[in-house]
Amino acid sequence: MPAKTSSRRQAEPVTPLHPPVPLAALLKSHPESAFDYLEFRLIVAGMAARMAAERATEEDRVHLTKAYEAMVAADPGIDPAQETDGDAEFHLTIYAATHNVVMEHIMRSIFALLRRDVFYERSRLYRREGVREVLMRQHKAIYEAIMNRNAEAARIAAEKHIQYTREALQESRVADERQGVAMRRAGRDSLAQVTDRDP
Amino acid sequence: MAKGRIRPAKLAEAIANHLETLILEGSLRPGDRLLAERDLAQKLDVSRPSLREALDLLQSRGLLEGRKGGTYVAPVLGEGFGATLVALLHGRPQSTYDYLEFRGFVEGAAAYFAALRASEVDRELIHKHFTAIEAAHGKLSPADEADADASFHLAVYEASHNLMMLHVMGSLADMLREDVFYNREKLYARKGVRDLLLEQHRAVHDAVMRGDPEAARAAAEAHVTFTRSALFEIDKADSDLETSLRRLVATEGDRDEGIKHAG
Numbered sequence: 213m214p215a216k217t218s219s220r221r222q223a224e225p226v227t228p229l230h231p232p233v234p235l236a237a238l239l240k241s242h243p244e245s246a247f248d249y250l251e252f253r254l255i256v257a258g259m260a261a262r263m264a265a266e267r268a269t270e271e272d273r274v275h276l277t278k279a280y281e282a283m284v285a286a287d288p289g290i291d292p293a294q295e296t297d298g299d300a301e302f303h304l305t306i307y308a309a310t311h312n313v314v315m316e317h318i319m320r321s322i323f324a325l326l327r328r329d330v331f332y333e334r335s336r337l338y339r340r341e342g343v344r345e346v347l348m349r350q351h352k353a354i355y356e357a358i359m360n361r362n363a364e365a366a367r368i369a370a371e372k373h374i375q376y377t378r379e380a381l382q383e384s385r386v387a388d389e390r391q392g393v394a395m396r397r398a399g400r401d402s403l404a405q406v407t408d409r410d411p
Numbered sequence: 412m413a414k415g416r417i418r419p420a421k422l423a424e425a426i427a428n429h430l431e432t433l434i435l436e437g438s439l440r441p442g443d444r445l446l447a448e449r450d451l452a453q454k455l456d457v458s459r460p461s462l463r464e465a466l467d468l469l470q471s472r473g474l475l476e477g478r479k480g481g482t483y484v485a486p487v488l489g490e491g492f493g494a495t496l497v498a499l500l501h502g503r504p505q506s507t508y509d510y511l512e513f514r515g516f517v518e519g520a521a522a523y524f525a526a527l528r529a530s531e532v533d534r535e536l537i538h539k540h541f542t543a544i545e546a547a548h549g550k551l552s553p554a555d556e557a558d559a560d561a562s563f564h565l566a567v568y569e570a571s572h573n574l575m576m577l578h579v580m581g582s583l584a585d586m587l588r589e590d591v592f593y594n595r596e597k598l599y600a601r602k603g604v605r606d607l608l609l610e611q612h613r614a615v616h617d618a619v620m621r622g623d624p625e626a627a628r629a630a631a632e633a634h635v636t637f638t639r640s641a642l643f644e645i646d647k648a649d650s651d652l653e654t655s656l657r658r659l660v661a662t663e664g665d666r667d668e669g670i671k672h673a674g
Contacts, residue, residue: 233489237472238435245574252575255520314509321492
């Protein structure tokens with residue numbers, strides 16, 4: 213019985229305002245689906261960055277600058293959520309600047325799942341050595357390409373960003389597994405009497 | 412693994428996980444009605460109380476919904492996803508072109524991955540749906556062909572073996588079937604359009620079947636781009652007609668006004 217209660221608690225994200233989104237529950241129990249998400253995102257992100265560079269109005273550019281600066285200014289030491297939220301907001305501002313309301317709606321819906329930490333442990337990814345700096349450099353490249361109205365550069369920068377995220381996530385997952393193996397090895401005397409063959 | 416605790420999985424939990432996986436991979440689709448409890452229990456070879464518990468569990472996670480005496484697979488992207496999109500299109504009919512712009516790009520990627528990844532079973536299914544399109548092509552009413560069309564595209568999304576693609580594009584395909592984005596019959600009724608659509612579906616089909624990703628992408632993108640311009644032309648013709656009708660009504664109205672004043 214206790215096992216069931218705890219797994220139930222995990223399956224339901226803390227979002228009293230929204231009804232549960234089935235896909236969120238599904239993806240949470242299938243961590244490998246994060247890579248399907250990132251593949252899908254790779255398709256859409258490049259196109260969106262290109263469209264935003266071509267179509268952003270003055271108003272969009274002001275919003276994008278505001279979102280970019282808020283993300284850069286976020287201090288993960290104070291509140292790690294502030295940084296990942298700032299990241300999401302930056303990308304959503306790009307989708308809004310495409311002036312394709314259907315795409316914006318779809319990506320907003322998907323990001324809503326992401327904000328509930330469904331796909332991957334975003335703040336943990338940020339904390340990995342060196343990852344934060346790379347992501348921020350990539351955000352800067354996307355931001356500048358859109359502001360310079362350089363559609364091709366914006367597309368390339370956005371695709372690079374997702375590709376890197378994919379690799380970083382893979383590394384992070386593998387590292388977690390290695391950590392688990394190492395910990396079990398270190399604790400082997402808790403399950404068996406250790407017989408060292410060393411003389 | 413990390414916790415190192417071993418507990419036998421509860422049967423209800425195991426059933427729920429099984430059904431959950433079927434929903435995630437698209438073997439059970441939103442709107443599908445599950446078999447009656449007794450039959451389903453028999454099919455899965457589990458006890459009814461365990462099955463009932465599993466179904467309750469899935470209902471509480473929002474994956475199933477009970478209505479009209481049956482248990483149905485819930486819309487995977489949540490109730491809000493479709494409703495918001497419908498409201499959006501109502502308020503701004505030109506969003507249909509946004510939909511097609513988005514879809515053109517993603518459809519190309521889906522066909523690309525399908526050509527790359529389709530298994531034998533996927534290929535058979537894609538071929539089956541294309542054959543259905545061909546068979547319905549000769550019929551006077553385009554309804555069957557339009558339905559086979561939607562099933563064909565869904566089979567391509569499935570063959571892309573990307574779950575995100577399947578659920579997002581699948582949700583949109585369901586809405587397409589309900590004519591949320593545009594009136595499909597009107598599109599098909601347009602002279603020449605129906606024949607061209609068949610040839611475009613054939614091009615996508617052929618490229619996926621022979622495993623040519625680039626050709627599949629190009630064919631799928633061309634198909635959606637064509638749909639977009641065809642709809643644009645139809646809209647334009649409609650609005651020209653509407654303008655003429657409005658003019659006609661306006662002159663009629665003036666005459667009425669004149670009569671009233673005279674009286």
